[in-house]
Structure formats: structure tokens, C-alpha cells
Amino acid sequence: MLENPISTLYPINEIFQTIQGEGVFTGVPAIFIRLQGCPVGCPWCDTQHTWEQRESDQVEATEVVEKQQPSSNWASMTADEMVKLIEAKGYTAKHVVITGGEPAMFNLIPLGQALEQKGYQLQIETSGTFAIQVTPSTWVTVSPKLDMPGGYLVRPDCMKRANEIKYPVAMQKHIEQFDKLLKACPPRAEAIIALQPISQRPRATELAIKVCIERNWRLSAQLHKYLKIE
Numbered sequence: 609m610l611e612n613p614i615s616t617l618y619p620i621n622e623i624f625q626t627i628q629g630e631g632v633f634t635g636v637p638a639i640f641i642r643l644q645g646c647p648v649g650c651p652w653c654d655t656q657h658t659w660e661q662r663e664s665d666q667v668e669a670t671e672v673v674e675k676q677q678p679s680s681n682w683a684s685m686t687a688d689e690m691v692k693l694i695e696a697k698g699y700t701a702k703h704v705v706i707t708g709g710e711p712a713m714f715n716l717i718p719l720g721q722a723l724e725q726k727g728y729q730l731q732i733e734t735s736g737t738f739a740i741q742v743t744p745s746t747w748v749t750v751s752p753k754l755d756m757p758g759g760y761l762v763r764p765d766c767m768k769r770a771n772e773i774k775y776p777v778a779m780q781k782h783i784e785q786f787d788k789l790l791k792a793c794p795p796r797a798e799a800i801i802a803l804q805p806i807s808q809r810p811r812a813t814e815l816a817i818k819v820c821i822e823r824n825w826r827l828s829a830q831l832h833k834y835l836k837i838e
């Protein structure tokens with residue numbers, strides 16, 4: 609039987625409104641929808657509480673919406689339930705960022721369609737290790753993950769779909785790995801390339817600034833962490 613898109617269930621870790629702190633849309637008010645579950649295993653991941661989707665952590669939707677602290681609790685929600693919830697919250701942002709966890713593990717087309725029908729502009733943050741299922745107008749940010757413990761590979765089709773490639777760096781070795789990826793899986797000519805220093809480490813930030821200037825790439829400095837907002 610075909611999957612009914614209206615009833616597609618998504619595991620939601622949190623929904624909140626803030627300022628986009630990363631990439632091209634830095635500074636734009638945005639509603640974040642964070643999905644639960646990621647098998648990639650980046651050792652420095654800042655959202656490790658989203659990795660496992662445990663049955664014992666399932667809660668009611670109201671609980672994830674009222675969440676004050678990061679936790680591994682998640683709720684099952686349909687696209688329509690999320691739209692209703694966002695409207696009920698009275699959020700003013702028109703930009704919606706789907707993140708995680710790894711949101712590309714799920715078919716995000718029903719969610720994208722439901723939100724676009726209400727006038728929201730969509731963006732997805734993904735590692736590029738799962739086929740990306742989004743609406744054609746969704747802004748795709750691929751943050752490639754190379755040599756991570758989960759053993760997942762960055763997919764050439766994800767690199768081609770990316771509107772923006774936002775690569776996390778801490779050391780010179782990462783730049784060399786990224787160069788290899790860009791050669792093996794070329795992005796579109798118009799894709800924007802940014803380097804994002806890992807965890808605001810000064811040496812990572814210095815390296816990212818230096819390479820961005822040399823290559824005429826962008827710096828994505830995780831503004832929200834400097835501002836100490838969500």
C-alpha cells in the first residue's frame with residue numbers, strides 16, 4: 609500500500625523560534641524543527657541527545673514544544689499537527705529550518721508541502737549521507753561529514769542538490785579532506801561554500817578565517833553560540 613503523506617509521522621525532539629545562527633540565512637528569524645535520530649556519530653556533535661530514538665523517551669507533543677532544556681525526549685507528529693502547533697504558538701518567523709538529528713532519514717516532502725501552503729520558506733540542515741527528500745523550493749544546506757564513526761558516506765546526489773555547503777573544520781587535515789570531496793562530488797557552480805569552525809575553538813576559527821579569505825568562501829561562525837541563545 610502507498611504511504612499516505614498526510615499521516616506521515618515524524619519524531620520531533622523540539623520546535624522553537626530563534627535567529628538562524630549558521631550559514632547564508634544567519635540573522636534571519638526562524639522556526640526550528642529538530643527531528644530525533646542520527647547514526648552518523650560525529651564525536652564533536654553539539655546535539656548528541658538527538659542520536660537515539662528510544663521508545664522509552666517518547667512523550668506527548670505538548671512536552672516537546674514546552675521543552676526548556678535539551679533532552680532525548682521526542683514526540684510523534686504529523687505535518688498538519690506541526691503546522692497547527694506553529695500557528696497556535698503565534699510565531700512570527702516565516703523561515704522554517706528542519707534539522708536534527710539527521711532529518712534526511714525521513715521523507716520531508718509532506719512536511720514541506722504543508723508548511724509551504726501556509727507561506728513558510730523551508731531550509732534543511734543535513735549531513736548529506738541520506739537521499740534528500742524535500743520540495744523543489746527547499747533551501748538545502750549540506751554539512752558534509754567525512755570519516756565519522758557511523759561509517760556513512762557523503763552522497764554525490766546530495767552534494768549536487770545543495771544550495772549551500774557548510775563544512776565543519778578544526779584542523780588543516782579537514783581542509784584536505786574537503787578538497788578531495790569537492791573534486792569527487794562537485795557541487796553546482798552557484799552553490800555557496802562556507803567553513804564552520806568546530807565548537808568556537810580559537811585555532812579552528814583562525815584556520816577557517818584564513819582559508820575563507822584564500823578561497824573566497826564564507827565563514828559560518830554559529831552566531832547563536834556567541835549570543836548564548838538557542
Ligand SMILES: C[S@@+](CC[C@H](N)C(=O)[O-])C[C@H]1O[C@@H](n2cnc3c(N)ncnc32)[C@H](O)[C@@H]1O
Pocket residue numbers: 646652653654655707708709710711733734735750751774776804805806807808830
Ligand atoms: C547538529 S547538525 C544537525 C543536522 C545534520 N545532522 C547535519 O549534520 O547537518 C546541524 C549543524 O550543526 C553543525 N555542528 C554540529 N556540532 C557542531 C560543533 N560542535 N561545532 C560546529 N558545528 C557543529 C553541523 O555540522 C550542522 O551543520
Ligand SMILES: Nc1nc2[nH]cc(C(=O)O)c2c(=O)[nH]1
Pocket residue numbers: 626627628629630655707708733832837838
Ligand atoms: N540559532 C540556531 N541556529 C542554528 N542553525 C543550525 C542549527 C542546528 O542545530 O541545525 C541551529 C541551532 O541550533 N540554533
Ligand code: SF4
Pocket residue numbers: 646647648649650653654655656708709710735753
Ligand atoms: S550528522 Fe549532524 S546530528 Fe549527526 S552526529 Fe553529525 S553533526 Fe550530529
Ligand SMILES: [Mg+2]
Pocket residue numbers: 654655
Ligand atoms: Mg545547533
